[in-house]
Amino acid sequence: MDSVANPVGIRLTGMDVKFHHRVKGEVYAARDVNITVAPGELLTLLGPSGCGKTTSLRVIAGFQKPSAGTVHIGDRDVTNVLANDRDIGFVFQNYALFPHLNVFENVAYGLRVRSQPQAVLEASVGDILRMVGLAGYERQMPHQLSGGEQQRVALARAIVVKPRVLLFDEPLSNLDAKLRVSMRGEIQSLQKRLGITTVYVTHDQEEAMAISDRIVVMNQGRVVQVGTAGELYRSPASIFVAGFIGRTNLLPAVIRGAAGGRLTLDIVGTAHTLDGAQTDLGSGSKVQCVMRPETIGLTPESAPGTVPGIVRSRTYLGEKTEYTVEVSRQQLFVVQFGADAERFAPGAAIGVALPVSGVQVLSGDQS
Ligand SMILES: Nc1ncnc2c1ncn2[C@@H]1O[C@H](COP(=O)(O)OP(=O)(O)OP(=O)(O)O)[C@@H](O)[C@H]1O
Ligand SMILES: [Mg+2]
Structure with a gap:
């Protein structure tokens, strides 16, 4: 045909x-x-x-x-x-x-x-x-x-x-x-x-x-x-x-300031700077940050640029490993790929690197 x-x-x-x-x-x-x-x-x-x-x-x-x-x-x-x-x-x-x-x-x-x-x-x-x-x-x-x-x-x-x-x-x-x-x-x-x-x-x-x-x-x-x-x-x-589209983390945050295409916010108890995040909201505004599970990094211990976290669960799925990690009383869903992706055991204290770009910032009351 x-x-x-x-x-x-x-x-x-x-x-x-x-x-x-x-x-x-x-x-x-x-x-x-x-x-x-x-x-x-x-x-x-x-x-x-x-x-x-x-x-x-x-x-x-x-x-x-x-x-x-x-x-x-x-x-x-x-x-x-x-x-x-x-x-x-x-x-x-x-x-x-x-x-x-x-x-x-x-x-x-x-x-x-x-x-x-x-x-x-x-x-x-x-x-x-x-x-x-x-x-x-x-x-x-x-x-x-x-x-x-x-x-x-x-x-x-x-x-x-x-x-x-x-x-x-x-x-x-x-x-x-x-x-x-x-x-x-x-x-x-x-x-x-x-x-x-x-x-x-x-x-x-x-x-x-x-x-x-x-x-x-x-x-x-x-x-x-x-x-x-x-x-x-x-x-x-x-x-x-x-x-609705893909699995994600929605993290509550408060805007601290914006300058030169960079946005600084308080998130999981720490100050974090994002590149290229678009928002019309001013300082003090409550927002939600969309962080996809594969954009969050895990390191063996707290290092510069990371926040301390605890591994709460680990699921080995072959080509990837899924984690639940607790950071400042927030549960984060994290996916790691590669040879040593499953190296973090439940209960381990680790460093969590939040993404510094590619994060969508949404007004807190949007639905
Ligand atoms: N003939 C009808 N009379 C009254 N209400 C209807 C009628 N057909 C659909 N509705 C209502 O319209 C809404 C949308 O229905 P629709 O069948 O388009 O949903 P859907 O998105 O296809 O959902 P699903 O994924 O469950 O199939 C529903 O709240 C349903 O109860
Ligand atoms: Mg239908």
Whole structure:
């Protein structure tokens, strides 16, 4: 199957979705959502349960009418266009194959509905089944397939009609951990090969980071940040995003002064200077410092530039060792790599080197 000739973009503008809740009355499942998906891009909606991911996807698909705002696919305003006329492929969490149809007929379904001639149909289905690694499975029935194989059939069924847009709603959540990792790789390479503009929903941050060109982080119906995995990891705009993308330490601190791109703060009972930390807050302001576990260094004993700490726990994980270290009554999560990464025993008094750059400083009351 060839890649899509002219991939289209998607644009949600000022989208609200209101629902009636029996106790709370009117509730917003989506609130002033503005999202642009570039042609050929794989964009992921990421956020906790109930934040509005499925609702937003359903609006793009045309299964849910927004209470306000518009949906564009390419240059066309499809806000009032029926789902069937939007040329979209959808892969759901429970892939819902037709149980009484074999693999071939499950995949061929969309082409039959479009009255494709038998020869075209056979060529296309054969093509797509090879692509998802299921050549030879044509006559198998859904109940004879593993979860991962069923998921591939669902994927094949969605893309065989060459939709202009592909939507995924937690497609891997029914699979075991190992299969999830291999399937997400397959989805990503297939998506890149075909160049179909794709919106992918997950609440698994690792899956989102692995698969996406860009990630939209949502919370309580709103978009809270948009960026590549790296941008969100290195520069989270809020404590919520910092905690949601990757593991992190949030350390309370008080600003002491700023000069020449350097910020001095009181943190874990000591004065610490950061390079290149951005903040509009003045002296005395309470903040939270986002320190990633791999940016904190450990040394055998207190040395200049370190603060004293005690190792509270150690987990050896092969290529890395994870520690919990107590510094001034704060628990720090630290990851060390390399040959001697596991050298600090629980109970040991050590030196902890806090990072002097690459630290995000957030206002203390952000969430
Ligand atoms: N048809 C509906 N009627 C009333 N409320 C609804 C309806 N559909 C969704 N909601 C509410 O809208 C909010 C967002 O739901 P949505 O399904 O979009 O969440 P989600 O981000 O996909 O969560 P999850 O990760 O659990 O699938 C929830 O609070 C939900 O209770
Ligand atoms: Mg959902």
